[in-house]
Amino acid sequence: MTDDFQGWERRDKPPTLFRRFAFAQYAQTRAFLDALSLLSEEMRRHPQNINFGTTYVNVTLGAADDATLSAEDELFARRIAALAERGE
Template sequence: MDSPSLDPAWTQRQRPPRLERRLGFADYPQVQNFLERLERLCERRQRYPDLGFGRTYVNLTIYPDQDATNVGDAEEDFARDIDGLLN
């Protein structure tokens, strides 16, 4: 069975290979709530994106494992799990 397609809000970049996404929120309490849920997901998955955030946004960057040369299924699966936190 194929994995569901990746949300087009994720952008795949090269040099270095990575997935990026910016999430917008109405206010800081929503940002804080999202970050708390993301923390639990990261602890469970033992995978941690690079984060930047402000009062109404979160920037996420997912890099492949050190040995990988491209973004692969593992990174896309993690991105889909992050997207699941938005529902």
């Protein structure tokens, strides 16, 4: 995984992926958060941290094993990014 994976920033201590998603309107922010909730339940994975404002959402994904980012972590990040690209 590169340091800039599909817009995600890799951080090493502890191993995490971070990305800020920006939206034009609050309704888009809310739709993204709702879609992220459904995706998290579907994948049985949850972001380590989420914080948001009117037109942005910051998402931090932690390594599933707390030691190394895996292919599953990368897949979760890709699916989250796809939600934002679809405008959800």
